[in-house]
Amino acid sequence: MIDPLQEFDFLESNYERPNQEWECGWTAQGESCHIGPDCSGTCQAHRECVPYKDGDRYKCARPKNFGGRCDLGPRPDGNCSQRVVECQPVRTLRYRRKLFTFTVAVLALGSCLIMFGGSWGNSLTSPGELTQQHKPWSEKCSRCHTAANGTFAQWVGGVMDPKPKSHDSQQCLKCHEKLGSQPLMAHGMESEHLKSMRQEMRDASEPGKQPFVYALLDKASRNPLDEKNGLACALCHQEHRGQKFDLTQMSNVQCQSCHSAKFHSFSDGHPEFDGFPYQRRTRLYFDHVTHFQVHFKSFERVKPGAVIPRGLRDYGNGTNPSAQSCRSCHQPDSSGRMMPIRGFEHSCAACHGAEIEEDALPGVQLLTLRMQDSKLLTAAGATIGQWPTLKAGDGAESNEDSVLPLMEILLSADSDYLKARKDLIQLRKRRQNGSENPDDLNAQQADALQRKAWSIKRLIHRLGTGNKIANERRLNYLKPIFKSDGDAALLQTLSASLFRDPTFLTALKTAQKSWFPKLDQEIEDLNGGNPPTYSPFDVQPAATLKDSSSGWYASLPDGALRYRVTGHSDRLVRAILDLAGRVPHLIDTSAAKSAAGPSPFGELGPTASFRCLGCHTVDKQEDGRLAINWVGRHVSPDSQSFTKFSHAPHLTLLSKNNCSKCHSQQKDINFAREEFVSFREMFRANTNPHSTLTSGFAPISKKTCTECHTSQRVGDSCLKCHNYHIFK
Amino acid sequence: MRSLAARRWYSLGVFALLAAVILALYAILSFSIHPTSFASGWTLWGLILALAAYNVRKRLTFLPLGSSSKWLQVHIYGGLLSFVLFIVHVEFRVPSGAFELSLTLLYFIVFFSGLGGLAISRAIPARLTTRGEEVLFERIPKFTKRIRDDVENIVLGCISETQTTAIPEFYVEHLKHFFDGPRHFWQHLFQSSRPRNDLLGEIRSHERFLNKDERAAVQRIIDLICAKDDLDHQYALQWTLKVWLFAHIPFTYALVIFSVFHLVLAHAFAGGSE
Amino acid sequence: MSQGRSIIPRPKRWDVPFSDEMTDDVVERILSVAPFNKIDRKKFRAPITLEGIIQNDARLVSCQEGDIIIREGDWGNSAFFILSGTVRVELMASGKFLPPEKLGRPVTKRKSLFRAIAQMWSNSKEPEFRDLSQPALSSEVGSRGSGDRTRIYLQDIPRLLDKYKTVALEAGELFGEIAALGRMPRTATVFAEGEATLVEFRWQGLREIFRKDASMRTHIETKFRNNALEGILRNEPSFANTAEEDMQQLLDQAEFNTFATYDLSKQYRDMARGGTEGQLTEEPLVAKEGDYPNGVTLICSGLARLSQRYHNGHRTLGYLLPGQMYGFPEIEEGWKTQKQLPLSMSLRAIGYLTTVTVPTQLVERLVLEKGGAGKSHQSPALDVAAAAQTVTNIGSDIIEFAVDNSLVQGTATMIIDLDRCTRCDDCVRACSNAHDNNPRFLRHGPIHGQYMIANACMHCADPVCMIECPTGAISRDLAGGQVVISDQTCVGCTRCADNCSYDAIRMVEVRDGVGNLIRDENGRLPIQQATKCDLCVEQRIGPACQNACPHDALYRVNMTDLNSLGSVFNR
Incomplete structure (x- = not known):
């Protein structure tokens, strides 16, 4: 064995100095000198020692711990004989590491500066590929990021600045413009609206169901709602995640992070549906119960020659199960979302077409003359000239003050009538209260009634003279009141149907000849300032002329000018009904706002009230107008609401078009009939769109959906049924 | 004084707890509509700075900043924790984009060099004590030279004393290279005794050509071969212990620089999602 | 130059x-x-x-x-x-x-x-700069x-x-x-x-x-008996409550002993390198295992080794520090059982030792009979090894290593656990930073098992380095007792470095502000000065090395405190 390599003795082992920057260049050769380089890396060694003079001799001065006195000793000239070969000192290992560290740091800083400063920095600094749709802008950061136009210093300033900054969402909206008027607000809604919705949701949620983690989340994160700047698009839509990344994906929990009522999943904690899809009553009243259980079994009342819908043909005998399909009447629309009725002609006309055109029913009234007030006036000595003796009939004996809507409008062009109208309204109110004798008139009211009678006669005269322009001017009176496009269309329809329709003039003239044979003379006298010379009740109108099965006709004995419909969706009747719905609003807003007045529709005759409004329900709108739902539910493809449901995918998934899987009949036939009967009267006051009137189907419960819509089966993500962005 | 084993369990416990807290917070915050990456990013950045501060602490030995061993414990478990945070920060994806990829790469270099360094620091010291004389790394060249001088003296002695060239020839052919400097780095790193056995085997196979004096010389040379081999072993292991930091420290600085740019960029281009 | x-x-x-x-x-x-x-x-x-x-x-x-x-x-x-x-x-x-x-x-x-922070830039760039x-x-x-x-x-x-x-x-x-x-x-x-x-x-x-x-020496010993001895005895709980007249007996009869000599550093250093057995036999024996105790021995200053015969050699079981007692358990046990018990361990002086021995019959009469027994907490139990095991769970090999190398002297011994040390040199650099850019220890030294006792000043309980300093440049800090060297008075004689048996003191060639070696005016020899760890006495953070160790490998341990020793060795 050899001796140990190292000595610990202070003579053999000097301090190691690993913290020095330089070491002797001979170290690697194992021959480092004891002097070593100085701190600037210069070799200091020349000779092993500097000999000293002792008397006249030089002596070696090498210290003990560096070898002690050498054998050779100093040279005679006093120099050391042990020459040290000068070295090129080298860096120590530690200093080399320091140098390497510095180099790497400088390289890193340099490459960062190049990446952020260079023109080709975009592609390097981009954190990932854009989706397919946004790909064209991959090389143009400033298309989406306003910061791309800033400098690095500005970015740093942005990080330091704690104030919230306006975000880049405006850049998104440059292309994505169809997101409503307030696209950045939560759901695109105003915050007030949002608050109320939130409260609704909170009230509806089941108490105590809030998952624990959400409670934590509420504590841990701030509400993202920023009422000033709105929500940034980038909060949900995270780009740079690759070409195929779904930008619209959003997790349930993300939705719930804002919602104050939180729950586990659709099946566990989601509020129960509130009468879905019957949050409002159906626009068309259709008694499915009675139809299924009674009518479709017999088809007793089918119009002769009408075609029974294919699917219904064999309903009764049940031999062909497929014939029981709901799709006979309901077919998916183009988007597949809704299942609208296929239309009257297809679905209803076979049975109900004839009903509408039934001759037995009187037509819709336009003008009507009254007997009672005329008699009162005559008895009081007022002069109203000629006035026919009318048969007691529909409307003939009703109060004089109730005026048909269109007639009221036409009369309103008469300044005399306008003067009287205030008193007439007062009279009407008094009579409605019913506390006094309706026949007691004061002088003022009598005068008003007289004026009204003459106004009617003047109107008939004017219309009869066929001065189309003046007649149309009467309608123009409406123009300033009609505001919407729908109103203008209504006006056109009326104008076209009344004054350009020859049957109307014929009927009017017939009526005038029968009721007021001397009308021309009377009007002439009146205009000439002469008192009327004819007395009332000496004209006995002839029986009604039935010269046509449809269109205008004069119902002479009961003093009415009527219109018989030409079929389903008769434009004029629709217009008259629409007008009737608007009249209280147009004429007297205060009256319109007072709730249940007599329905204006009843006056129009049974066709309108029973035939039209038997199926088409009436909604009272906020401004007091009554709107008739001429069509069933219609959803504009441009609008988007919170909830979405599409029938089409469900139809293919469910076996055999089994609609009853979701739409189950709720009511028995007796109940349905009762409701229908009560509804018959409801056309008068049926102004509540939220009334319970339904199609006879039970509301769909959440349970219906949760059978399939679980996370394990077809998915229960919020976005399956709900939209984030809503707009109209 | 807490025993090292107890401290390890304690630290692992704290680490596991913190990791669980991070993951739980991530789970909770990921429910939020806000991206979690800003919270995790800032935390990670702070942690990386704290970890890098250990390097600064090592320079400030004369200030009462807590003992280096406590710092190292925090450094080790903080480093492990940074990996959890990193995974959470990148949301279990591999980032795309050149800059972010290089940032990731830097992080991995630093993290894994640290992990490797830890393994080295724990495994090699015990191996160093098992074989060869414990020497200062700086003195290895000196000892190498001393051994070489000894061998060469023996070899030269052979020429002058025995007048034969068998040993000198063998030395020049097979041993000179071995004695010239540190050799067989990798074999020593992986604890192979193959180089020593090969050399000794070669010598023994030559022994039959030698006379008695020469065999005595060879015996001394064998001792020196063993000594040199042990020295090589020390060199290889001590060198490794020192050099792994060449990866860990420089790239830490690069990582910090990159992360500052990343941080600024992420905020400037967040588009309001922060 | x-x-x-x-x-x-x-x-x-x-x-x-x-x-x-x-x-x-x-x-x-x-x-x-x-x-x-x-x-x-x-x-x-x-x-x-x-x-x-x-x-x-x-x-x-x-x-x-x-x-x-x-x-x-x-x-x-x-x-x-x-x-x-x-x-x-x-x-x-x-x-x-x-x-x-x-x-x-x-x-x-x-x-x-501020001055602590200022070290960041005010530290000299040149090594060993002296003004x-x-x-x-x-x-x-x-x-x-x-x-x-x-x-x-x-x-x-x-x-x-x-x-x-x-x-x-x-x-x-x-x-x-x-x-x-x-x-x-x-x-x-x-x-x-x-x-x-x-x-x-x-x-x-x-x-x-x-x-x-010699007269001065006698004078000092008499003084010691008269002045310091009572304090030393009273400090020991067994004697603390002894009545005045009994105490006087104790003082009169107590035996004051000094082992080894004052100026032993050189011999000591050689001895320390002689291995455990050689060292043991060279160490003066205070009391021998197997003998009957002639009294309770109290350590006044210095260190003593406790050893026990083990097969054919002696095994070190522990060490005694000033204030600790030896022989009390045997006497107490013997008094209880009315039998004479031999000493279970030998006591040897490590280097310099002063003891006081109170005769057995005095202990029995004045302490045990008056119910002072069991109060002693500073005396090792009969089986020291077992006691040490239960208190600190340190292997006896480590104790022997520590005693043999006299590391038990250290009040701030630097122990490095090499199984944890990554050789990062953070400790050396921290030391450097705290000392004007000069390290004050070397991260090498004797190794036992996985533990290295680095060549850093241990701040001995008995600092032999101070003994021969001619100028008193090496001294204890007045407040904390750390052994420090004054640059102003160090003459570079290397005696402290020679005397230190732990290689903790190093001579350096001092330099001026631009890195030139400072030489004396006559011989032009470079000026050297002794340097060593001062436990960062000037710094605000205690020993910078320990504070800077990231891997819990380096500790400054007070070897005289078994508990802190145990807590380090058993981490």
Whole structure:
């Protein structure tokens, strides 16, 4: 064995100095000198020692711990004989590491500066590929990021600045413009609206169901709602995640992070549906119960020659199960979302077409003359000239003050009538209260009634003279009141149907000849300032002329000018009904706002009230107008609401078009009939769109959906049924 | 004084707890509509700075900043924790984009060099004590030279004393290279005794050509071969212990620089999602 | 190489006298009083003459009333001779001590925070830079003696005298020499009662006198019996409550022994390298295993080895430190069983040892019969090895290694666990940073198993390095007791380095600010100075090496404290 390599003795082992920057260049050769380089890396060694003079001799001065006195000793000239070969000192290992560290740091800083400063920095600094749709802008950061136009210093300033900054969402909206008027607000809604919705949701949620983690989340994160700047698009839509990344994906929990009522999943904690899809009553009243259980079994009342819908043909005998399909009447629309009725002609006309055109029913009234007030006036000595003796009939004996809507409008062009109208309204109110004798008139009211009678006669005269322009001017009176496009269309329809329709003039003239044979003379006298010379009740109108099965006709004995419909969706009747719905609003807003007045529709005759409004329900709108739902539910493809449901995918998934899987009949036939009967009267006051009137189907419960819509089966993500962005 | 084993369990416990807290917070915050990456990013950045501060602490030995061993414990478990945070920060994806990829790469270099360094620091010291004389790394060249001088003296002695060239020839052919400097780095790193056995085997196979004096010389040379081999072993292991930091420290600085740019960029281009 | 300011005279002993006020008159005056007038001056040969000693190793100290001369607990390197006046020694036995704040304990002269931070840039770039152009007698020297150190004094002496038990020392008496020569901390506080003039002797000078003059030696031993012994006995719980008259018996009959010699360092060093067996046999035997105990032995100073016969050799089981007792369990056990029990272990002096032995029958009569038994906590049990095992769980091989290499001396031994050490040199660099960019230890040294005892100063309980220092440049720090070297007074004689058997002291060639070696003005030999670990006495953080070790590999261990030793070895 050899001796140990190292000595610990202070003579053999000097301090190691690993913290020095330089070491002797001979170290690697194992021959480092004891002097070593100085701190600037210069070799200091020349000779092993500097000999000293002792008397006249030089002596070696090498210290003990560096070898002690050498054998050779100093040279005679006093120099050391042990020459040290000068070295090129080298860096120590530690200093080399320091140098390497510095180099790497400088390289890193340099490459960062190049990446952020260079023109080709975009592609390097981009954190990932854009989706397919946004790909064209991959090389143009400033298309989406306003910061791309800033400098690095500005970015740093942005990080330091704690104030919230306006975000880049405006850049998104440059292309994505169809997101409503307030696209950045939560759901695109105003915050007030949002608050109320939130409260609704909170009230509806089941108490105590809030998952624990959400409670934590509420504590841990701030509400993202920023009422000033709105929500940034980038909060949900995270780009740079690759070409195929779904930008619209959003997790349930993300939705719930804002919602104050939180729950586990659709099946566990989601509020129960509130009468879905019957949050409002159906626009068309259709008694499915009675139809299924009674009518479709017999088809007793089918119009002769009408075609029974294919699917219904064999309903009764049940031999062909497929014939029981709901799709006979309901077919998916183009988007597949809704299942609208296929239309009257297809679905209803076979049975109900004839009903509408039934001759037995009187037509819709336009003008009507009254007997009672005329008699009162005559008895009081007022002069109203000629006035026919009318048969007691529909409307003939009703109060004089109730005026048909269109007639009221036409009369309103008469300044005399306008003067009287205030008193007439007062009279009407008094009579409605019913506390006094309706026949007691004061002088003022009598005068008003007289004026009204003459106004009617003047109107008939004017219309009869066929001065189309003046007649149309009467309608123009409406123009300033009609505001919407729908109103203008209504006006056109009326104008076209009344004054350009020859049957109307014929009927009017017939009526005038029968009721007021001397009308021309009377009007002439009146205009000439002469008192009327004819007395009332000496004209006995002839029986009604039935010269046509449809269109205008004069119902002479009961003093009415009527219109018989030409079929389903008769434009004029629709217009008259629409007008009737608007009249209280147009004429007297205060009256319109007072709730249940007599329905204006009843006056129009049974066709309108029973035939039209038997199926088409009436909604009272906020401004007091009554709107008739001429069509069933219609959803504009441009609008988007919170909830979405599409029938089409469900139809293919469910076996055999089994609609009853979701739409189950709720009511028995007796109940349905009762409701229908009560509804018959409801056309008068049926102004509540939220009334319970339904199609006879039970509301769909959440349970219906949760059978399939679980996370394990077809998915229960919020976005399956709900939209984030809503707009109209 | 807490025993090292107890401290390890304690630290692992704290680490596991913190990791669980991070993951739980991530789970909770990921429910939020806000991206979690800003919270995790800032935390990670702070942690990386704290970890890098250990390097600064090592320079400030004369200030009462807590003992280096406590710092190292925090450094080790903080480093492990940074990996959890990193995974959470990148949301279990591999980032795309050149800059972010290089940032990731830097992080991995630093993290894994640290992990490797830890393994080295724990495994090699015990191996160093098992074989060869414990020497200062700086003195290895000196000892190498001393051994070489000894061998060469023996070899030269052979020429002058025995007048034969068998040993000198063998030395020049097979041993000179071995004695010239540190050799067989990798074999020593992986604890192979193959180089020593090969050399000794070669010598023994030559022994039959030698006379008695020469065999005595060879015996001394064998001792020196063993000594040199042990020295090589020390060199290889001590060198490794020192050099792994060449990866860990420089790239830490690069990582910090990159992360500052990343941080600024992420905020400037967040588009309001922060 | 640069000349000029880098050239200074080669330092010599007495280059820097203890005081430059020692005129010949003063020296003669001291030599005219007892006991100095009885010393045979012929025994002193040039250059170390008695006059020279007094001139250079002594100085006059004038005290005002209340001035504290020495304080209990301080490490003192000097003894005092009262020339005139009276001083008071506070008696330890009184049970009531002057509170430290009254004694005005000096605050450790640590670096301020700013200066600590400033080391970042103010550390010299060149190795071993020394600014030796300043006058040698700087604050460093002053503070070691009394010099320009503000003297602390006690107020209201009469009240103190009532309150605390003190003994007066009159002119002609010597005090402090036991601590100075025995390298022990001061055992009592001494303060001036009125105005007093004292002669303060550096212990190097005192040692010369002591060596040459037998009467002085007897004088010191008598003093020891009279003054220090009671304190030492009372410190041991078994004797603490002994009645006054019993104590007097103990003092009278106790036997004071000194083993080995004072100036043994050279031999000791050679002996230490002789291996365990050789070392054991060379060590003076205090008591032998198998003999019947003739008394309880108390260690006063130094270290003693406990060993037991094991097959054909001796096995080291432990070591005894000052204050510990030997032989008590055997006597106690024998007294209980009424049989004579032989000693279970041998006791040997390691290097320098002073002991006090109290005879067996006194122990039985005064201690055991009066119920003092079982109170002793400093005496090792019968089976030391087993006891050590249970307390510390340290293998006996480590103990033997530590004792053989005399590592048990160390109060701050640097132990490196090589299984954890990654050789990163953080400890060396931290040491460097704390010492003006110079490391003060080497990360190598003897290895036992996985433990390396690095070549760093252990701050021995009995620092042999201090023995031969001609200038007193190596001394104990007044506050903490660390062994430190003063650059201002070190003459580079290498005696401390030679004496240190742990290779903890290194000689360095000092340099000036630009890296040139400083040479003396005559011979142009480079100036060397001794350097070693000072436990970072100036730093705010304790030993920088331990603080800087990232892997819990390096510890500074007080080997005299078995518990802390155990906690390190059993991590």
